[in-house]
Amino acid sequence: MRRSGALVLAFLLYAGAAQAQQAYPAVLLEYLTGDAEAAVGKVRGLSREEVLAGFDAFNFTQSERILQAAAALHTEAALRGRVPPGDRLFHLQIATAIVEFGEPAELKSNTSRVIRPAHAAPVSPPFRNLWYCTVINALEAEGLREADAYLTHALLLFPSSGEIQLLAGIAQEMRTSPRVTGLGAGARRDASREAERRYRTVLEIQSDRLEARLRLGRLLQQRGDLPGARALLEPLASALDPRIAYLGQLFLGGVEDALQHPDLALAAYEGAAARVPLAQTARLAASELRHRAGDRKAAAGAVPDAAGSANTVDPWWTYIFGEFWRVDLLLDAVRKMRRA
Amino acid sequence: MIGRPGCAVALAALLPLAGSAQQPTFKSGVDVVRVDALVTNGRKPIAGLAAGDFELRDNGVVQSIESAAFESLPLSIIFVLDTSGSVAGRKVAHLSQAVNLFLEGLRPEDRTALVTFSHRVWLRTPLVSDFGAVRRLMSSADPAGGTALRDAVYAGLAISDVEESRPLLIVFSDGLDNMSWMSADIVEKAAGRSNAVVYGVAVAERTLLRPVGAGRRPMEVPEYASGQTDFLEAVADATGGRLLKADTTDKLPKAFDEILREVRTRYVLTYSPQRVDSSGWHRIDVKVKKRGAEVKARAGYQR
Numbered sequence: 121m122r123r124s125g126a127l128v129l130a131f132l133l134y135a136g137a138a139q140a141q142q143a144y145p146a147v148l149l150e151y152l153t154g155d156a157e158a159a160v161g162k163v164r165g166l167s168r169e170e171v172l173a174g175f176d177a178f179n180f181t182q183s184e185r186i187l188q189a190a191a192a193l194h195t196e197a198a199l200r201g202r203v204p205p206g207d208r209l210f211h212l213q214i215a216t217a218i219v220e221f222g223e224p225a226e227l228k229s230n231t232s233r234v235i236r237p238a239h240a241a242p243v244s245p246p247f248r249n250l251w252y253c254t255v256i257n258a259l260e261a262e263g264l265r266e267a268d269a270y271l272t273h274a275l276l277l278f279p280s281s282g283e284i285q286l287l288a289g290i291a292q293e294m295r296t297s298p299r300v301t302g303l304g305a306g307a308r309r310d311a312s313r314e315a316e317r318r319y320r321t322v323l324e325i326q327s328d329r330l331e332a333r334l335r336l337g338r339l340l341q342q343r344g345d346l347p348g349a350r351a352l353l354e355p356l357a358s359a360l361d362p363r364i365a366y367l368g369q370l371f372l373g374g375v376e377d378a379l380q381h382p383d384l385a386l387a388a389y390e391g392a393a394a395r396v397p398l399a400q401t402a403r404l405a406a407s408e409l410r411h412r413a414g415d416r417k418a419a420a421g422a423v424p425d426a427a428g429s430a431n432t433v434d435p436w437w438t439y440i441f442g443e444f445w446r447v448d449l450l451l452d453a454v455r456k457m458r459r460a
Numbered sequence: 461m462i463g464r465p466g467c468a469v470a471l472a473a474l475l476p477l478a479g480s481a482q483q484p485t486f487k488s489g490v491d492v493v494r495v496d497a498l499v500t501n502g503r504k505p506i507a508g509l510a511a512g513d514f515e516l517r518d519n520g521v522v523q524s525i526e527s528a529a530f531e532s533l534p535l536s537i538i539f540v541l542d543t544s545g546s547v548a549g550r551k552v553a554h555l556s557q558a559v560n561l562f563l564e565g566l567r568p569e570d571r572t573a574l575v576t577f578s579h580r581v582w583l584r585t586p587l588v589s590d591f592g593a594v595r596r597l598m599s600s601a602d603p604a605g606g607t608a609l610r611d612a613v614y615a616g617l618a619i620s621d622v623e624e625s626r627p628l629l630i631v632f633s634d635g636l637d638n639m640s641w642m643s644a645d646i647v648e649k650a651a652g653r654s655n656a657v658v659y660g661v662a663v664a665e666r667t668l669l670r671p672v673g674a675g676r677r678p679m680e681v682p683e684y685a686s687g688q689t690d691f692l693e694a695v696a697d698a699t700g701g702r703l704l705k706a707d708t709t710d711k712l713p714k715a716f717d718e719i720l721r722e723v724r725t726r727y728v729l730t731y732s733p734q735r736v737d738s739s740g741w742h743r744i745d746v747k748v749k750k751r752g753a754e755v756k757a758r759a760g761y762q763r
Contacts, residue, residue, distance in 0.1 A: 297638070298636060298637065298638040299606070299638045299639075301636075370641070400580065400581060401611070404581065404611055404614065404615060404641065404642070405641055405642070407614075407615075407618055408614055408618075408642060408646060408650060411614075411617075411650055411653065412649070412650070412653070414762075416618075416621045417621075419618045419621075420618045420619050420621055422618075423583055423615050423618050423619050424583055424586065426581075426615070427575070427580075427581045427582055427583040427615050428582075428583060429582070431580065431582075432580070434580070437579045437580065437606070437639065
């Protein structure tokens with residue numbers, strides 16, 4: 121028998137024989153050894169009682185390495201694709217309880233569910249790091265409060281992780297956005313400074329992390345440090361990632377405009393538009409520059425190309441939500457690590 | 461590269477008109493400034509004024525007004541309408557009703573365009589004479605997403621630069637801008653350069669007010685968030701238009717109707733600037749030589 125199959129068998133044997141518990145180990149076995157995609161669908165289809173019976177059985181299992189697989193399974197069930205909010209929360213809470221097992225006791229738990237396995241080992245530190253990155257990325261696209269709670273754990277556990285520092289910076293930068301309401305000017309300024317500090321830390325750890333460079337450039341632009349912003353943003357024009365290249369040149373256009381360099385600003389906006397041809401914002405920004413310069417005909421002529429029916433994608437529209445678009449990639453990595 | 465700095469001066473001009481009922485004729489190749497002005501006494505529009513009744517200063521220098529046309533130029537209406545997620549449900553139905561009512565009041569020679577916006581600005585139709593197209597597009601509007609009000613207003617202003625008609629932007633929004641790239645200052649300046657008159661229509665959030673005292677019932681009151689109406693008001697002021705607060709969306713048809721009635725009573729003044737600089741910002745002051753008359757017109761133009 122393969123090792124992962126043996127793990128689940130061990131789980132089954134020591135979990136007790138109640139019928140409700142049988143479906144769960146079978147799904148977990150399928151996730152470990154068979155069709156992981158199908159297993160994610162099946163665990164969503166189990167009743168809460170079945171899942172909770174399986175969850176309780178972790179306390180008694182002899183299977184040392186089962187928890188990482190279970191955490192991965194419930195994380196996928198919570199975050200992959202469209203999931204009803206109640207189910208999403210349920211599976212995330214299960215995954216959270218599993219991952220929190222083995223964390224320092226002084227950390228305030230993010231779930232009301234608790235396991236205290238007698239034999240099973242906690243998830244590995246690399247998995248835990250990846251798991252927090254995945255969950256925080258997903259939560260930052262929805263609301264800051266939940267993301268913050270997970271960030272508290274992640275920052276304490278992995279203070280020198282560039283990815284966690286980046287996510288902490290994004291959470292602060294979101295507070296500077298008008299999308300987040302109810303904050304005063306002082307709180308937004310503080311958030312901007314804190315975001316800057318986090319992004320600088322990322323670049324100290326990982327100087328080629330372009331997302332941090334992009335975001336630090338944007339922050340400096342907003343704060344009026346235009347030469348500093350330009351130095352960070354200018355090199356992004358040649359980035360291989362079109363999203364980074366587009367946003368880098370869009371922000372650079374704003375910097376050059378603020379520096380009273382309309383020709384350079386226009387070149388930057390046009391460069392951005394060339395990298396994401398159907399994006400709207402850079403084209404509208406270029407149109408406005410032409411309008412300001414008195415070329416009304418060109419300004420008007422650019423609007424149908426910027427705001428037509430084909431202009432349905434623009435990285436600017438999702439910039440403030442962090443790197444939520446990475447969640448599926450991160451979930452793939454989580455799946456790969458299911459076999460501890 | 462960016463073109464040579466220009467001006468907001470119309471290149472086609474109205475010849476002096478003897479009376480408001482006369483159809484205007486046009487000449488081209490002459491730098492003529494067009495000023496769309498509303499003249500009221502209290503809230504009542506004053507009709508029947510001629511060029512001689514106005515005094516217009518360009519950067520403080522009195523100008524000779526060539527014509528004061530009243531209801532004689534076709535309208536180019538550009539609807540710039542919020543279809544973000546907060547407008548879903550009854551709000552968008554009320555908005556659609558308001559647009560339909562407005563369209564019923566237009567004349568065959570008028571034209572309309574439709575720009576909708578959420579996080580995305582969408583030019584649904586450029587200026588066309590087919591009012592039915594705008595009706596159909598509005599009836600199929602599917603509100604969702606954030607709010608890029610400033611970017612949308614800029615797009616509307618950019619396409620409003622049409623000759624031989626009176627461009628008018630009607631901008632509706634029910635919330636705060638949370639998605640635009642352009643700053644308020646940039647779009648306000650674009651409005652100042654434009655020939656269009658902007659009318660803003662804002663709708664408030666409903667807030668439950670709980671009066672102190674036994675037996676007194678809580679009541680819903682309209683509340684405009686700080687910053688919600690400032691931008692629309694500034695843009696409207698820069699163009700000689702105004703902001704209407706509709707409080708609730710069921711009042712939108714009335715607000716839109718009020719705008720059309722008011723627009724029909726506006727004058728279009730034209731003059732060829734004399735004894736002023738040929739470039740830069742020109743401040744415009746318009747007065748009417750009648751007691752109690754108030755004039756609302758654009759603040760100036762860029763040459």
